[in-house]
Amino acid sequence: MKKRILLFIIGILMTLNLGNNISYAENNGKVIFISINRTSLDEMLSIDRIKEELDSRGYIGLMNIRGSKGTSDIRSYASIGWGSRAYLNYRNIQFETLNESNKDEYIRRSGKKPKYINNLNINNTKSDAAIGEYGALPGALGMEIRNNNLKLAVLGNADTDSEQRREICLIAMDENGQIEKGNISSIDVEDGLMPFGIRTDYEKLINETKKYYDESDLLFIELGDTYRLDLYRNKLNSNTYNSMKEKIYANINNYLNEVFKIVNPNDRIYIVSPYPRLEDFRTGYRLSPVIIFDKDEKGILTSSTTRRKGVVGNIDIAPDILNYFGQESNAMLGRNIDRISMDNNIDFLTYEYEKIVSTYNIRIPTLYTYAVFQMITWIISVIFIFLRKKISKKLFNIPINILKFTMIIPFALLVEPILNLNSEISIIAVALLMSLIGYFIVHKLVKDDLNKIILLSTLTFIGILVDAATGQNMIKNSLLGYDPIIGARYYGIGNEYMGVLIGSIILALSSLFEKKKISRLLLSIVLLVCVIILGYPKMGANVGGTITAVFAFLFLIMKIYEIEVDIKKIVLIMCAVVLVVTAMALIDINFIGSKSHLAGAIEDIIIGGPIIILQIIRRKLEMNLRLIGISMWSRVLILGVIIVGVLFNKPSGILKSLCEVYPSIAKGWQAIIVGSVVGFVVNDSGVVAAATSISYVIVPVLVLIMKDIVKSKSQD
Known part of the structure; x- marks a missing residue:
């Protein structure tokens, strides 16, 4: 009896499992990934079949191409397939179709049984990847596909007459550099009138596509000719280039017509250019087009990697493919691609792209x-201070007004994107005009110079906090923000505005407290709100900024409450930092699930262990050391430190006297300096944050010193 009950239960479970498989097959089809490398957005949209499909359906987007330690075709292909920014050099891959001559070579090198397509240089590929900054796992997508019993095939190449270009295999290979089936070596024909005398054999490619479409769940296809054309371009004149280009895109159009004939309604088609044309890259058009045809819906693409309409990362493609099959990979940093319905998707994206490129x-x-x-301005002001006896008081008004004018520039650059301009001239002109008009209004409404500084600082920090809390729509498009082409940060408060925020809020609040306009409690509450907005994953999402803010703000609060800051207090501050950062990470992981930088780092540490912490520290140190040598902000920071050091000693007692007159503001200056030091240490580009924050020490110090000189001259 018990045996019958057990068999009955097993039968029910098998039926349910079979039912699930049937439902899965009904609701999901196959994935076809077509690479048209080195193709611009305009060129892709000019292909008749793509344009025809996009009239009624399809999602379009722009893809960041960044790999680890820079960009290149091969790193973008690898990043697409591995779901993380990958480091790889071309010489360290060699994909070959299995034959008697390379079979033993692959076994000898890898110790694995070969499949139909193998990367003979898989060991070098892995060694290269290990040098990367983001811990990318070679073959992550192919490994997940194999582990979930899905079938995968690769077709095509971009070989020239002198070298193999088979980067498409990097997307599909597993961790052993293997691909189960496909055709990467006998898919081209000789054609003396095409780049390198080679072109893709589209008749054969169509037949192979039909064959492997029936046999596979995923099909990766490299069309190749557009890549060869871009490599060969410098050997052509405009007529020969245009003639070849016309033939190539006509062939692509015919091929796509056949592809759309064989696919089913539930299939998903990715059409991607893994890397832009070199000419586009040189002129700033460094995002590549991505088109996804998924049922009958229409719109634009985004992801939680970028949180920006119309923009995704190359690392998001693989997670999105896995998500189609109901799978995911903990080894990937990329996120699923989200779809936003939009009828005018092409107009929206083309306008956004121009704006992005102009800003870049x-x-x-x-x-x-x-x-x-x-x-x-700082140097001239210091010279004026040292030569104060030889300069008339009227001349002092020139550097004083210029210094105050510099304080409105971050605010003007923040609010300029409200007008949604997309040309270089208009963006610069409007930002400058806003700065001049804004300063003129403040200059006319407020007479006292310290009050002007307070007002400008208050406008700035409130503007940043409000924007961060409402989606960062201004910071995302600000010249002092960040941009999706560089891809160092896509959302939240970047390090430039993080430094501005910490400097401006400390200066404004300490000055208001100096004037007895706010209480200690209100000062502390405003700083707490700032920490929450700065660290909250859906708002500021800046881990280094949160650490910097907690250090600087607690230092200021202790000073305002007349608490001596000793070693024990510093330890308490560090404990508070750990507590706040941990709380933000737990909120993101357990409640929000936005997969911010902090949550991603915590998850990576859990999966990868302590070595991930060392990678993060190394990356931050490398970035800061690199920026010290090349960044203009490092010069700003160094000059600021020199000025503070000089004014502490000469003219004798001048800075000390100023601190005695404004003791609460002086405490604010100390907190800003503490924040600059901490910000420099804990951020990838800490030199930027330190430089933008320290200006909120230098400017008021110079202004107040010179105003005191003018006052003393008036009394003489």
Whole structure:
């Protein structure tokens, strides 16, 4: 009797499992990934079949191509397949179709039984990947596909007449560099009128696509010709280039017509350019197009990696493919790609792309100019202070007003994106105009210089906090923010504005407390709100900034409450830092699930162990050391430190006297300096945060010293 009951239960479970498989098959089809490498967004949208499909369905987006330690075709392909930013050099891959001559070679090198396609250099591939900063696992997608009993095949290459270009295999291979089936070596034909005398054999590719579509769950296809054309471009004139390009895209269009004939309604098709054209890359168009055809829906792409409409990371493709099959991988840093319904998706994306590129192209020149302008103003002001006896009091108003003007620039750069401009000239012109108009209004409404500084600082920190709490729509597009092309950060409060925020809020609150406009309690509450917004994963999402803020804010609070800051207090501050950061991580992991940088780091440490902590520390140190040598912000920081050091000693007692007149503001300056030191140590680009925060010490110090000089001259 018991045996019959057991068999009955097993039968029910098998039926339910079979039912689940049937349901899965009904609701999901197959995935086809088509690589049209070195293709721009405009070129992809000009392909007739793609354009025809996009009229009624399809999601489009722009993909960040960043790998580990820079960008290249091979690193983007690897990042797509491994779900993490990958480091890899071309010489360290060699994908071959199995034959008698390479069979023993692969076994000898790997100790594994070969499959139909094998990476003979798999050991070098793994060694390269280990040098990367993000712990990418080679073959992560292929491994998950194999482990879940799904079938995968690869077709095509981008070989030239002198070298193999089979990066498409990096997406599909497993951790042993193996691919079960496909055709990567006999898919091209000689054609003397095409780049390198080679082109893809589209007739054969169509037949192979039909064959492997029936046999596989996933099919990865490299069309190859667009890549060869871009490599060969410098050998062509405009006529020959355009002629070849027209033929290539006509062939691609015909191929896509056949693909769309054979697919089923439940299939998902990815059409991706893993890397942009070199000409586009040089002119700032460094995001690559991604199109996903998924049933009959239409819109744009985004992901929790970027939290930005129309933009995804190359590391998001593999998790999205796995999600289609109901799977996931803990080895991947990328996130599933989200779809946002939008009828005018093409117009939206093209406008956004122009805005992104314009911001990218003028960002460094603008910030360089701003930094140099700051430094020149600081140096002139110090010279005025040392030559105060030889300079008339009227001339002092020039550097004083310029110094105060520099304080409104971060606020102007923050609010300029409200106008949603997308041309370089308009962005610069409006930012400058806003700065001038804003300063003129403040100058006319407020007479006292310290009150002007307080107002400008207050506007700045409130603007940053409000924007961070409401989706960072201004910071995301600000010249002082960050951009999706660089891809160091996509959301939250970046290090530039983190430094500005910490400097401006400490200066504003300590000055208001000096003037007895706020109480100790209110000061502490505002700082607490700032920490929450700065660290909360859905808002500021800045781990290093949170650590910096807790250190600097607790230091200020202790000073305001007349508590001596000794070793024990520093230990308590460090404990508070750990508590706050841990709380933010737990909130994200257990309640929000937004997968912020902090949550991702905690999960990586749990999975990878203590070595992940060492990788994070190494990455931060490497970034800061690199920036010290090349960043203009490092010069700003060094100059700021020198000025503070000089004014402590000469003119004799001048800074000490100022601190005695404004004791609470002086405590704020000390807290900013503490924040600059901590920010420098705990952030990837800490030199930037330290430089932008220390200006909130230098500017008020110089202004107040010169105002005191002017006052004393008036009394003479």
